[in-house]
Amino acid sequence: MNDPAGDRFRRCTTRDSIFSQWQWQLVLILMLGSLFGVKHLPSFAKTYQNQTSDQATQKNSHTPVLLGLYTPNYLGSQRTIDRELRQLDDWAGKRHSLAGFFMDIEDSNPAYNITNRLELLRSNGYTAFINLDSTRSAAQIARGDVDRSLRKLAQAYAVWAKQGSERMAFIAPFQEMNIPGETYSKDPQNFKLAYQRIQEIFAEAGVSPNTVRWVFAPNGWSENAQHRFENYYPGSDRVDVVAFSAYNWGHCSNASWKQWNEPQEVFESYIQRMRVMAPGKPIFIAQTGTTSHTQSGAKSSAKDQWLRNSYTQLVAMGVRGILYFNIDKECDWAFYNDRNHNSAGYRDAIANYAFGYVAPADLARMELAR
16 A cells, blocks of 8 residues: 655655755766866856756646546445555556545435545545435426535534644536436536525635635537537636536447547537636546457457556646546446456556546645636
8 A cells, every 4th residue: 555654745855855966966066176187177067957956846836637437336434435445556656646426415324425535535544526416307306305404514514624634625517417317407507507606605614715626527428519618617716626527428239329439529618618608617527447358359458558548648748637437337447356356447548647546635725716
């Protein structure tokens, strides 16, 4: 298992050794200059020092792209966290910052499923990314039919957040609201009112704005222009992060149409539209995954290459976080399980220097805007 404190120590040790190397070289240059009277040697040494300092500053100011996962089992269990997050981190060679899960707004025990689950994730070094869903319509939520349940949820979150020490989670109300499949789907006006109502109830419960990053998380695709995600956007004053779901369904048996989509087709147009819709807002991929099923059958090599290409493209396009749906649900989305059915392509993809781990307290203080 990776140790966050150990990671910080190793980074510091490496940095110190780099600084020590150039400092000794600088001393040697200055000594040679004093011995041989080389006129421009000191100015050369100063230039060398400035270049090295600039490189160090660039490295230290780099804001990493956040990695996240959805897991098959309940993340309120240490056993699940060990097997489906920490063990995966060890295999991947890089820690994930975000742990995603889904939760009904009428949950029967938010005192446990919010307070305890978020604290357990935090103590293991993960920041929660909560998708709030519901079996109610957007109109019912907007007019207050579930306010009692929402208040319990908000109060449970407030109890956790008020412990301080930069406790923070991402909350995405009513994900994929712009496509069929959910009871709250395809009602732009009431979605925006429901989104606002949740925020107001959280504020009434005493949840500080500093302890939540509110996420707008539609699906990238929509049936028609009426349900483009722009029509559901609650406004930049209510949203901290914009995000979307997008998958490569390929020739999976459950795909409604069979077509292998390359990363450019899956992501690019939606990212461009989100930049226009919400200038300056950080963009996350709220859910993504790929099947291995191509037109000529299941090919793990095709899945591996899709993963490499996707993560490279998303970095190039300035995405700030990516949450992978590591669950075999509709298709064989998972790239890892503890039975060694693992996709090397994912490990290759996240080896990119752009991806890095950020501890919960540090993430709470971080400016994610591009």
